[in-house]
Amino acid sequence: MTSPLTLEPATTADRGCCAPDAATLDAEDAKQRALVFKALADPNRLRLLSIVKASSTGEACVCDLPGPLELSQPTVSHHLKVLVEAGLLHREKRGTWAYFSLVPGALDEVAATLATL
């Protein structure tokens, strides 16, 4: 899946001649950006990102995540999937377990999209 984070800043390039206001975010760009914010719009997903970020090894085993959040493994797995699809987490399977790490620069990119609305 293409990451919703692979976005261009809002510009006037490649727009039709008759857009009502070419300097503002167009519908498709807004839709892509909203997907990332939707992934962040859940307290448990924010906590998962925080736990992964705080890990001394830079990654967290899926086996260690349900405990701190007091959630079931399937619920945690669902939230992790949303974060991976949004381009915020990287998933690596090793043996029995999957390990999750932050996609380098991804949170900075989200922050940058706020500056280019």
Added chain:
Amino acid sequence: MTSPLTLEPATTADRGCCAPDAATLDAEDAKQRALVFKALADPNRLRLLSIVKASSTGEACVCDLPGPLELSQPTVSHHLKVLVEAGLLHREKRGTWAYFSLVPGALDEVAATLATL
């Protein structure tokens, strides 16, 4: 309403002695932060912020917003209310119409919350 943006960075201060990982976002802080991302998790709300931001006067009349978004006035008013409650837009009534401007620094604060997960 207290703005969800009035948040402290995640720290180890004022936490119980037995938190599973005191360095990560706690449940209440995560809940407050998620509210702001929920406000941003909609393409039309992102476009409204973009239009207000691009305005040469620094504000936009509610009367001018349904057109560019091809939405009804009640729908636009709903989205604007969500953005005001999230602490992202300021609303000022003058005569017949309400005018909306960005809350100074609000988008920067959201960006900063990403750096302090």
